[in-house]
Amino acid sequence: xxxxxxxxxxxxxxxxxxxxxxxxxxxxxxxxxxxxxxxxxxxxxxxxxxxxxxxxxxxxxxxxxxxxxxxxxxxxxxxxxxxxxxxxxxxxxxxxxxxxxxxxxxxxxxxxxxxxxxxxxxxxxxxxxxxxxxxxxxxxxxxxxxxxxxxxxxxxxxxxxxxxxxxxxxxxxxxxxxxxxxxxxxxxxxxxxxxxxxxxxxxxxxxxxxxxxxxxxxxxxxxxxxxxxxxxxxxxxxxxxxxxxxxxxxxxxxxxxxxxxxxxxxxxxxxxxxxxxxxxxxxxxxxxxxxxxxxxxxxxxxxxxxxxxxxxxxxxxxxxxxxxxxxxxxxxxxxxx
Amino acid sequence: xxxxxxxxxxxxxxxxxxxxxxxxxxxxxxxxxxxxxxxxxxxxxxxxxxxxxxxxxxxxxxxxxxxxxxxxxxxxxxxxxxxxxxxxxxxxxxxxxxxxxxxxxxxxxxxxxxxxxxxxxxxxxxxxxxxxxxxxxxxxxxxxxxxxxxxxxxxxxxxxxxxxxxxxxxxxxxxxxxxxxxxxxxxxxxxxxxxxxxxxxxxxxxxxxxxxxxxxxxxxxxxxxxxxxxxxxxxxxxxxxxxxxxxxxxxxxxxxxxxxxxxxxxxxxxxxxxxxxxxxxxxxxxxxxxxxxxxxxxxxxxxxxxxxxxxxxxxxxxxxxxxxxxxxxxxxxxxxx
Numbered sequence: 001x002x003x004x005x006x007x008x009x010x011x012x013x014x015x016x017x018x019x020x021x022x023x024x025x026x027x028x029x030x031x032x033x034x035x036x037x038x039x040x041x042x043x044x045x046x047x048x049x050x051x052x053x054x055x056x057x058x059x060x061x062x063x064x065x066x067x068x069x070x071x072x073x074x075x076x077x078x079x080x081x082x083x084x085x086x087x088x089x090x091x092x093x094x095x096x097x098x099x100x101x102x103x104x105x106x107x108x109x110x111x112x113x114x115x116x117x118x119x120x121x122x123x124x125x126x127x128x129x130x131x132x133x134x135x136x137x138x139x140x141x142x143x144x145x146x147x148x149x150x151x152x153x154x155x156x157x158x159x160x161x162x163x164x165x166x167x168x169x170x171x172x173x174x175x176x177x178x179x180x181x182x183x184x185x186x187x188x189x190x191x192x193x194x195x196x197x198x199x200x201x202x203x204x205x206x207x208x209x210x211x212x213x214x215x216x217x218x219x220x221x222x223x224x225x226x227x228x229x230x231x232x233x234x235x236x237x238x239x240x241x242x243x244x245x246x247x248x249x250x251x252x253x254x255x256x257x258x259x260x261x262x263x264x265x266x267x268x269x270x271x272x273x274x275x276x277x278x279x280x281x282x283x284x285x286x287x288x289x290x291x292x293x294x295x296x297x298x299x300x301x302x303x304x305x306x307x308x309x310x311x312x313x314x315x316x317x318x319x320x321x322x323x324x325x326x327x328x329x330x331x332x333x334x335x336x337x
Numbered sequence: 338x339x340x341x342x343x344x345x346x347x348x349x350x351x352x353x354x355x356x357x358x359x360x361x362x363x364x365x366x367x368x369x370x371x372x373x374x375x376x377x378x379x380x381x382x383x384x385x386x387x388x389x390x391x392x393x394x395x396x397x398x399x400x401x402x403x404x405x406x407x408x409x410x411x412x413x414x415x416x417x418x419x420x421x422x423x424x425x426x427x428x429x430x431x432x433x434x435x436x437x438x439x440x441x442x443x444x445x446x447x448x449x450x451x452x453x454x455x456x457x458x459x460x461x462x463x464x465x466x467x468x469x470x471x472x473x474x475x476x477x478x479x480x481x482x483x484x485x486x487x488x489x490x491x492x493x494x495x496x497x498x499x500x501x502x503x504x505x506x507x508x509x510x511x512x513x514x515x516x517x518x519x520x521x522x523x524x525x526x527x528x529x530x531x532x533x534x535x536x537x538x539x540x541x542x543x544x545x546x547x548x549x550x551x552x553x554x555x556x557x558x559x560x561x562x563x564x565x566x567x568x569x570x571x572x573x574x575x576x577x578x579x580x581x582x583x584x585x586x587x588x589x590x591x592x593x594x595x596x597x598x599x600x601x602x603x604x605x606x607x608x609x610x611x612x613x614x615x616x617x618x619x620x621x622x623x624x625x626x627x628x629x630x631x632x633x634x635x636x637x638x639x640x641x642x643x644x645x646x647x648x649x650x651x652x653x654x655x656x657x658x659x660x661x662x663x664x665x666x667x668x669x670x671x672x673x674x
Contacts, residue, residue, distance in 0.1 A: 064401075064433070064454065072419040075618060081418070082409040085436055089447070094454050096401070096431040099422055109426070117401065117431050225621040254621040261623045281412060281618045284562040284591040286598045 007048040016041050027139055042132075045139055063093040065121040065307055066114055072099045075251070075279050076296050080125055080147060083300025091308055093120070107133055115140060121307035123147060123300075143310030145303045148194065158316045160303050160323070164194045167292035167325035168201020168246070171274040174290070174327055175244040176209050179335045180272060184217040184242035186231040186252050198248045198276060217242050221252045228255025236263060243271065243336040250275035250282045250291055257285065257332070268334035278328055287331035295323045344385040353378050364476060379469075382476055400430040402458040402644055403451055409436045412588070412616050413633050417462055417484060420637025428645055430457070444470055452477060458644035460484060460637075480647030482640045485531065495653045497640050497660070501531045504629035504662035505538020505583070508611040511627070511664055512581040513546050516672045517609060521554040521579035523568040523589050535585045535613060554579050558589045565592025573600060580673040581609035587616045587628055594622065594669070605671035615665055624668035632660045 009027065013020045018037060025033050026041040027050075033041075044050075067084050069077055081097060088095045096119060100106040111133055114122070121143045134157075137144050146159040175183050185202050188195030203213050219234050221227035228247050232255065235241055247253035253275030257267050267273050267287055275282060278293035302323065306316050346364065350357045355374060362370050363378040364387075370378075381387075404421050406414055418434060425432045433456060437444045448470055451459070458480045471494075474481050483496040512520050522539050525532030540550050556571050558564035565584050569592065572578055584590035590612030594604050604610050604624055612619060615630035639660065643653050 078415040094433040097434045113429050257623050286594050286623045
């Protein structure tokens with residue numbers, strides 16, 4: 001932005017017809033402003049592309065970046081933390097890990113803390129941050145990178161994902177190549193882009209093999225093991241059950257394997273199972289799981305590199321990056337009986 | 338400490354026969370000091386109980402605490418992070434997560450970063466921090482709490498562990514109550530106190546039942562799944578294999594279950610298996626694992642509360658706390674065939 005474009009708090013105050021301290025309170029996210037005034041001031045801040053000047057604090061204390069999860073109960077959270085921490089640590093930057101639990105109160109409190117610790121950048125992991133908080137980050141001038149976006153992030157927010165469509169394709173092609181024709185899908189939540197991409201990859205592989213999707217073989221899931229258990233149980237109750245299934249997450253694959261064990265069925269002899277994620281634990285599931293590897297730690301590393309570059313004023317080459325996925329064949333898949 | 342006890346950098350410099358800036362360099366962990374001078378100055382700092390004054394920065398920026406792991410590849414790291422983050426977040430404190438990989442270079446760099454970001458407290462998780470770094474924390478006046486100590490921490494460092502002995506006892510008593518008499522142990526590394534406590538609990542349960550430890554049924558492990566696989570394989574090769582086994586970690590139990598599956602043996606019909614930890618993933622192992630629950634998130638919460646209290650000048654009531662463990666019975670244990 002050229003110097004003559006720079007809009008100051010004084011300009012905004014004049015246009016909004018309020019005092020400079022009032023605008024300052026909005027910029028700093030304080031609560032002692034009426035909702036109407038806040039809305040008017042925020043609208044003007046947005047319209048004029050106001051950016052808070054970089055905090056002078058950054059010259060006097062070590063850099064920090066904030067890594068924000070919706071919840072910390074995901075088994076892959078630690079993989080992403082590991083990748084981010086490795087890059088940040090090497091750069092002398094501390095990684096502040098938070099969970100905001102999808103609750104707006106927690107998110108607001110996190111935003112207050114972020115401001116108080118003058119964090120230099122934010123990496124958001126599959127969290128749907130409210131648009132107003134996105135806007136606050138923009139006003140604060142704190143760079144944001146989103147990992148594995150679940151929705152459609154703003155066009156100017158760099159996002160890092162995995163090649164979900166290719167992964168769904170590879171999982172299904174593997175089962176086809178073993179000779180399976182009745183291949184079920186335990187899908188992820190349809191509101192998430194990654195679920196839709198995995199489903200489309202599954203369909204594309206079937207269609208390339210001259211098959212079409214049998215909708216009775218597609219059951220819904222939410223990525224958690226319970227839904228894999230329930231989905232597999234429903235598939236086994238069909239008059240003509242599948243001989244193989246692709247679960248759109250490793251955790252659902254583990255739930256499916258347990259459903260099969262309860263029925264006295266063996267994996268892969270009675271049913272082949274492919275997962276998605278390659279969590280460390282599935283190397284030691286019983287049997288070890290054939291799955292699609294998402295490079296979670298690498299996604300964390302790239303997110304950290306991108307946000308650190310943004311804090312130094314660089315722009316990413318492409319706003320959206322997908323890292324490759326890879327089929328890992330272990331012991332849970334075999335030709336049909 | 339009374340005012341007349343306070344030792345200053347000037348006092349130390351005079352006694353060491355070096356300049357004030359040299360002492361300052363040692364206190365601030367800089368590298369441009371000869372090893373001999375550093376050793377002499379550190380000795381005097383220790384001897385006189387020198388504490389750096391609290392950083393004035395803490396008045397102007399939000400509080401931080403450092404949560405330090407040896408490695409972030411442990412499946413239970415995220416459980417501890419979750420507990421620490423919950424308490425810290427509620428207190429408006431940021432949780433900086435680091436891994437030092439047991440390498441002294443990484444640990445030194447972490448210490449430099451800790452100093453630069455003026456962290457208010459440190460929680461160390463099963464990491465053997467070098468004694469000199471312990472000493473540096475003391476000099477910096479940064480409170481330290483150790484979670485699940487693997488060795489013998491300094492007497493004045495608060496430590497938070499789990500009731501390992503009681504857990505080993507409960508696991509073994511459960512197998513005895515099912516009617517097992519030949520009960521194997523896949524032990525943890527003997528250099529870790531927690532391994533020794535779990536072993537002693539196992540022995541105590543056997544002895545209380547009028548049995549004694551059969552050393553051929555005790556095999557070594559390192560808490561990782563590979564060692565559980567190898568240990569179980571060795572046990573199955575015995576002329577008279579056990580009918581049940583207690584693995585001193587869930588990951589070793591998963592490795593053991595896979596070794597049994599490879600031999601065509603079923604759990605629990607052919608062998609009962611008990612783990613230790615209750616990682617989230619073992620609820621969905623196949624079969625779901627009977628195990629001893631360590632309250633990892635609660636340990637994280639208590640560590641965070643303790644270190645925050647220390648930063649406000651409180652002293653913990655007891656320097657060493659053990660949180661209770663609890664047997665969780667699932668589907669991997671049954672009476673012997």
